[in-house]
Amino acid sequence: MKFGKEFSVQMVHEWQEAYMDYDFLKTLLKEVQSFQLKTKPPAANPVGLKRTLSQYRAFSGLTQRNSDYTPESPSSPDDIEKQPIFVNPVSVDGSQSYQTTFLMPTVGGGEYELLFFRRLDDEFNKVDRFYRSKVEEVLKEAEMLNKQMDALIAFTIKVENPTGWSDRTADITRLASDVAASTAPLAASTPSGARANRRGLQVMDVIDEGSITREQSDESNHGKVKKESDYTIQVEEVQKPKRMIRTFRPASLEILDNVKINNTLATPRSTIKNFLKAPQQTELKFTRENLRKVEEQLKGVFVEFYHKLRLIKSYSFLNTLALSKIMKKYDKITTRNASKYYMKMVDNSYLGSSDEVTKLMERVEATFIKHFSNSNRSKGMRVLRQKAKKERHTTTFYMGFFSGCTVALLITLVLIIHARKIMNEPGRILYMETMFPLYSVLLNLDMEMDPKTNDYRAFTELLPLNVLIFLLIVLLLPFNMFYRSARFFLLTCIFHSIAAPLYKVTPPDFFLADQLTSQVQSLRSLEFYICYYGWGDYKHRQNTCRSNTVFRTFSFIIAVIPYWSRLLQCLRLLFEEKDPMQGYNGLKYFLTIVVVCLRTAYSLNHGVGWRAIACFFSAITTIFCTYWDLVFDWGLLQHHSKNRWLRDKLLVPYKSIYFGAMVMNVLLRFAWLQTVLDFRFKSLHEQTTIAIVASLEIIRRGIWNFFRLENDHLNNVGNYRAFKSVPLPFNHVEDDDNDDRA
Numbered sequence: 195m196k197f198g199k200e201f202s203v204q205m206v207h208e209w210q211e212a213y214m215d216y217d218f219l220k221t222l223l224k225e226v227q228s229f230q231l232k233t234k235p236p237a238a239n240p241v242g243l244k245r246t247l248s249q250y251r252a253f254s255g256l257t258q259r260n261s262d263y264t265p266e267s268p269s270s271p272d273d274i275e276k277q278p279i280f281v282n283p284v285s286v287d288g289s290q291s292y293q294t295t296f297l298m299p300t301v302g303g304g305e306y307e308l309l310f311f312r313r314l315d316d317e318f319n320k321v322d323r324f325y326r327s328k329v330e331e332v333l334k335e336a337e338m339l340n341k342q343m344d345a346l347i348a349f350t351i352k353v354e355n356p357t358g359w360s361d362r363t364a365d366i367t368r369l370a371s372d373v374a375a376s377t378a379p380l381a382a383s384t385p386s387g388a389r390a391n392r393r394g395l396q397v398m399d400v401i402d403e404g405s406i407t408r409e410q411s412d413e414s415n416h417g418k419v420k421k422e423s424d425y426t427i428q429v430e431e432v433q434k435p436k437r438m439i440r441t442f443r444p445a446s447l448e449i450l451d452n453v454k455i456n457n458t459l460a461t462p463r464s465t466i467k468n469f470l471k472a473p474q475q476t477e478l479k480f481t482r483e484n485l486r487k488v489e490e491q492l493k494g495v496f497v498e499f500y501h502k503l504r505l506i507k508s509y510s511f512l513n514t515l516a517l518s519k520i521m522k523k524y525d526k527i528t529t530r531n532a533s534k535y536y537m538k539m540v541d542n543s544y545l546g547s548s549d550e551v552t553k554l555m556e557r558v559e560a561t562f563i564k565h566f567s568n569s570n571r572s573k574g575m576r577v578l579r580q581k582a583k584k585e586r587h588t589t590t591f592y593m594g595f596f597s598g599c600t601v602a603l604l605i606t607l608v609l610i611i612h613a614r615k616i617m618n619e620p621g622r623i624l625y626m627e628t629m630f631p632l633y634s635v636l637l638n639l640d641m642e643m644d645p646k647t648n649d650y651r652a653f654t655e656l657l658p659l660n661v662l663i664f665l666l667i668v669l670l671l672p673f674n675m676f677y678r679s680a681r682f683f684l685l686t687c688i689f690h691s692i693a694a695p696l697y698k699v700t701p702p703d704f705f706l707a708d709q710l711t712s713q714v715q716s717l718r719s720l721e722f723y724i725c726y727y728g729w730g731d732y733k734h735r736q737n738t739c740r741s742n743t744v745f746r747t748f749s750f751i752i753a754v755i756p757y758w759s760r761l762l763q764c765l766r767l768l769f770e771e772k773d774p775m776q777g778y779n780g781l782k783y784f785l786t787i788v789v790v791c792l793r794t795a796y797s798l799n800h801g802v803g804w805r806a807i808a809c810f811f812s813a814i815t816t817i818f819c820t821y822w823d824l825v826f827d828w829g830l831l832q833h834h835s836k837n838r839w840l841r842d843k844l845l846v847p848y849k850s851i852y853f854g855a856m857v858m859n860v861l862l863r864f865a866w867l868q869t870v871l872d873f874r875f876k877s878l879h880e881q882t883t884i885a886i887v888a889s890l891e892i893i894r895r896g897i898w899n900f901f902r903l904e905n906d907h908l909n910n911v912g913n914y915r916a917f918k919s920v921p922l923p924f925n926h927v928e929d930d931d932n933d934d935r936a
Contacts (some may be wrong), residue, residue, distance in 0.1 A: 208916035212324040229303040256743040278530040281539040462696035491923040649929040655732040695766035710756035712895035715888035787814040829905040862894035
């Protein structure tokens with residue numbers, strides 16, 4: 195693979211704009227090369243040997259003595275005259291930048307080379323500033339992690355030995371004194387240098403054994419071993435008498451006076467307290483359960499922090515390599531030796547000379563292995579350097595396969611109905627009002643036409659209920675099978691969406707709630723299942739649900755629940771983030787709730803007044819929702835964009851796809867007009883029309899999902915958001931005070 199492609203593959207896509215524009219610089223070099231090819235003089239010796247310029251110098255002779263030969267200094271005047279570029283640092287707006295002066299502007303094509311170095315400087319300064327800013331960020335985060343580790347160690351001391359560490363320190367000191375006394379006879383007969391080394395080794399070995407023995411005793415009392423290496427060790431050498439004493443220096447417990455544990459898992463109780471401004475409990479509870487939670491949370495923080503350091507180091511390496519590659523191409527095209535001087539500047543710059551990230555990575559590795567991996571380096575490094583998961587296309591394959599099967603079944607269903615004129619049968623209306631909402635597929639229709647299964651109507655009536663029960667069992671199955679983690683994650687998101695705004699709104703929660711807004715007809719089908727089987731209508735194939743008051747009431751409630759969840763989520767985000775856009779988004783869902791209620795009332799009453807009101811509010815809401823889809827959710831319709839009426843960045847290379855998606859979204863948004871204007875299709879039953887409209891809404895939501903995720907990804911790229919935010923377990927009171935002052 196060529197370096198240009200490898201460069202684009204290895205880069206952090208959220209930082210794409212901050213990388214060196216390697217392809218553009220290659221384009222500039224191609225212009226330099228094309229100019230040289232046009233103005234290249236014919237070869238002076240086309241038939242003879244190829245000669246370099248050095249072969250035309252005066253012959254130095256064969257008998258020149260070494261004493262008479264003086265090598266040319268790199269800084270000699272001749273070398274400076276031959277130097278094609280000169281790079282010097284300059285100060286621009288208080289920040290250091292680098293500027294390259296091309297020393298041969300009068301040569302042929304010099305203006306092209308001058309432009310190349312100007313753009314090269316711009317790219318390098320951009321990379322250097324971005325790298326410097328990221329290093330400053332991680333250094334600030336490292337300071338915060340220092341406080342977190344101090345709090346963790348102090349918290350661990352309180353949990354492991356609540357009575358304090360003074361007694362243990364005295365024991366260790368006394369143990370060291372006993373060892374020194376026992377080795378005194380041996381020390382008298384040992385040379386001084388070997389004596390000192392041996393004394394230190396023996397004392398350390400015995401102290402380690404004593405520590406391990408004491409820790410094993412602690413394990414039996416507390417269930418957990420805390421190694422001596424988990425705490426700072428101070429070694430002192432006393433001259434009189436000469437002995438090596440190794441003592442603990444416990445972490446200060448005073449830090450716990452200004453620390454409280456963050457409650458990262460919002461619960462309904464904490465939400466209500468926060469809303470009522472009730473005082474939160476700040477007292478630390480020194481329990482093993484809290485210690486385990488804090489360690490797990492801080493472990494995740496370190497893993498994410500180390501991942502960030504690796505990406506920053508990779509960013510520095512890739513850009514430095516790209517600079518080296520592009521300068522070698524320049525030397526090859528122009529036959530100048532400019533890369534030596536430019537790369538010397540790169541090596542001396544902050545990008546090439548800073549080692550803060552490397553040192554910080556080493557300290558993070560040591561800390562993680564020591565405190566979170568039980569001093570097992572291989573285990574700790576496996577956690578820190580997690581291997582990328584292999585891409586599995588099984589899900590994509592099955593989605594495509596089953597989607598194709600569904601389309602084939604639908605086409606078959608339509609052809610069978612049309613060929614056999616089934617909808618002209620006397621019982622077609624009853625069938626469409628009872629069995630079609632239950633199945634909506636080919637299976638029951640095939641059994642109805644088959645004489646062998648036509649006599650078992652009671653069994654066929656129960657098939658949809660059995661399928662639904664089977665799916666619910668699989669969804670709620672507690673065993674580790676059938677993608678248990680994914681199933682439980684789905685159930686958690688559903689519960690959070692229903693219980694909004696009592697839980698903190700996360701992207702999976704509001705994204706799932708958006709999907710449920712397009713599944714209103716599916717939720718109503720579940721309501722019909724409960725009514726049809728609960729009232730016993732399936733025994734007689736009768737539908738008395740629509741005349742039932744309870745069923746009609748729940749038709750309103752079922753249709754409103756998804757939009758109500760999104761409205762409450764928007765209100766919570768408005769309360770937490772103080773973002774007015776969340777208020778406008780909530781207004782969109784409130785208007786949708788009004789429209790859904792009006793359309794449901796019209797579908798049940800069919801009055802002229804209901805129809806007029808439903809049409810008016812539906813038109814306003816649909817225009818509002820369509821504009822929100824295109825402008826805010828998709829980020830399109832930007833008339834000042836370089837891609838007119840779209841946006842500056844597009845992941846799909848064909849603009850027609852975006853315009854087609856916008857037109858499709860508008861048309862499918864207005865597909866519900868059939869339910870309000872009550873269009874009559876001669877060959878379609880009302881239930882068939884409802885099923886078609888619901889299917890079109892699901893298709894529209896699928897299109898919406900693609901462009902919404904694309905816009906979110908581009909927003910992350912624009913803001914250089916390449917990492918997820920991991921909450922810290924401890925909160926320092928002085929940090930809160932500083933934030934309040936700011």
